[in-house]
Amino acid sequence: MNVEALYHRPKNSFAYAYDEKTLHIRLRTKKGDMDSVSLIYGDPYNWNEDGWQTSKMAMEYSGSDEWFDYYFAAIQPEFRRLRYGFELISGDVKKVYTERGLFDEAPFDDTAYYFCFPFLNSADVFRAPSWVRDTVWYQIFPERFANGNLKNDPEGALPWGSADPEINNFFGGDFEGVIENISYLKELGISGIYFTPIFKAKSNHKYDTIDYMEIDPQFGDKETFRKLVKVCHENGIKVMLDAVFNHSGYYFKPFQDVLENEEQSAYKDWFHLREYPIKTEPRPNYDTFAFEKSMPKLNTENPEVRRYLLDVARYWVEEFDIDGWRLDVANEVDHAFWREFRKTVKSVKPDTYILGEIWHDSMPWLAGDQFDAVMNYPFTNAALDFVASEKIDAAAFAEKIMNVVHMYPENVSEAAFNLLGSHDTQRVLTLCGDTKEKVKLLYVLMMSYSGTPCIYYGDEISMTGGKDPGCRKCMEWVEEKQDLDMYRHVQKLITLRKTVSGFGNGATLKFLKTEDQTLLFEKVGDNTSVLIAINAGENSALVSYSLDENKNAYDLWNKTAPVSGTLKVELPPFGFALFEVK
Incomplete structure (x- = not known):
């Protein structure tokens, strides 16, 4: 028994309140090391003449990553308190693992040996807005989605799609263009729009904010935005805005005042200024996003800055009824600010979705006091490595995904923001070497995964593009140039996600078979399960699976006759199959 690999710690992703009655307990062990794991548990105050009263239950093996196995138990303690080992x-070999170490036999003379979940307080339960689990997002880069009003085009705007995107060119995309195309999004099945920044800024991407309280005039005015939100809501579509609170733009008035007045500026403590005089070259002598001189970092520990930004957060929810904030460079802002941010926003609209842009393990932000979710780049990277670049095989993909699954509590994962590409990355079709069948596989993986999926505008019609700014082309609205087969593929998957229980959320992921580039996994729900077979290889592959007695497999994609006994599926190169088993 490899005891060095054992890991458990309460009050994080290994022991947490799933809801007001249920605790989830996880244990990590060395991969392939254990024959069985059981949970020993009891209320710390439940004693009688025979001593401390405990129970024991077998824990379920919940998956493996590259190095470790994981075990899981869900329990509803009668009095919401628990001591356990x-x-x-x-x-x-038999051992009992407790907070105080390993024992040959379970010690019952004192509960202090055991791990402790002191009390399941309702206020401590992680709660993301319930609507998020059923939402399919569509990310819009406003400058490039559609131009509905030529009168508000910025100076020098080019005719739509007449040139490749560059870091400093404009095409006139605006709110009216989005309003005109709401029916397109609704028909696709979209129920949420994530807008990159819309506030006044100099650039075409608007991540260099000049005024957080004003719409950039190239997109329209506040009344047009109000109309946009109203039209979205009437069509069952939520609206999420991008908040750039880590840094401002160079032309933000407080920073301009600092540049003009140096040490005498009333705003000098709004930023992280290291010395005077202020310099921008060769590197700025003030903190910025990366080393970008046009994006000075805001000092969110300053009370005036906090008050200003929290007023911004409140204003757009209160005045325009937006449904979510996506928080740019969220990991570089102090935790105390985000705790205040959450209280401020939730006090106005409790079911506002708060999404952080964090590319790494994000547990410190996901304890229920800051964010509802983060952008799930670990899932993105695993999926792209498996299908797009073929860097890893099916077994390695399964291991990476199981690592992601066990990275966060289950109720956190159900609200995770899953994506294949964005304004920060190459287009997914370009990453796939223009192989459209690979893109289709990636959409199968994302749409069937727990969380809330997001489509980057135009990916559903096979737009291409390299790294920024290449990934920010004008949306293609000429139907003859759109890939309608890809559109229908994505549309069909969205419909399955909405209509088949457990295809997305509400089911437990289990990998059944991995061989070379072929993968079979199951989404296990309460009454049914979904089997998903993936062939990410260039050769055909045969997948077979023995169904339980009295169970039938129903083809969700091609609607062929139901199968009983042994399910055998011939998968073409980059092919897939979807079955509901009941």
Whole structure:
């Protein structure tokens, strides 16, 4: 038994309140080490003449990553308190793992040996807005989606799609263009729009904010935005805005005042200024986003800055009824600010979705006091490595995904923001070497995964593009140039996600078979399950699976006759199959 690999810690992703009655307990062990794991548990105050009263239950094996196995138990303690440990059996060795270490036999003379979940307080339960689990997002880069009003085009705007995107060119995309195309999004099945920044700024991407309280005039005015939100809501579509609170733009008035007045500026403490006089070259001598001189970092520990930004957060929810904030460079802003941000926004509209842009393990932001979710780049990277670049095989993909699954509590994962590409990355079709069947596989993986999926505008019609700014082309509205087969593929998957229980959220992911580039996994729900077979290889592959007695497999994609006994599927190169088993 490899005891060095054992890991458990309460009050994080290994022991957490799933809801007001249920605790989820996880244990990590060395991969392939344990024959069985059981949870020993009891209320710390439940004693009688025989001593402390405990129970024992077998824990379920919940998956493996590259190095470790994971075990899981869900329990509803009668009085919402719990002390617990783990009985481990490996061959003829038995150990009991507690907070105070390992024992040959479970010690019952004192509950202090055991891990402690002191009390399941309702206020501590992680709660993301319930509507998010059923939302399919569509990311819009406003300058490039559609031009509905030529009168508000910025100076020098080019005819739509007449040139490749560059870091400093404009094409006139605006709110009226979005309003005119709401029916397109609704028909696709979209129920949420994530807009990159819309506030006044100099650039075409608007991540260099000049005024957080004003719409950039090239997009329209506040009344047009109000109309946009109203039209979205009437069509069952939520609206999420991008908040750039880590840094401002160079032409933000407080920063201009600092540049003009140096040490005498009333705003000098709004930023992280290291010395005077202020310099922008060769590197700025003030903190910025990366080393970008036009994006000075805001000092969110300053009370005036906090007050200003929290007023911004409140204003757009209160005045325009937006449904979410996506928080740019969220990991570089102090946790105390985000806690205030959450209280401010939730006090106005409790079911506002708060999404952080964090590319790495984000557990410190996901304890229920800051964000509802983060952008799930670990899923993105695993999917792209498996299908797009073929860097890893099916087994390695399964291991990476199981690592992601066990990275966060289950109720956190159900609200995770899943994506294949964005304004920050190459287009997914370009990453796939223009192989459209690979893109279709990636959409199968994303749409069937727990969380809330997002489509980057134009990916559903096979637009291409390299790294920024190449990924920011004008949306293609000429139907003859759109890939309508890809559109129908994405549309069909969205419909399955909405109509088949457990295809997305509400089911447990289990990998059943991995061989070379072929993968079979199951989404297990309460009454049914969904089987998904993926062939990410260039050769055909045969997948077979023995169904439980009295169970039938129903083809969700091609609607062929139901199968009982043994399910056998011939998958073409980059092919897939979807079955509901009941």
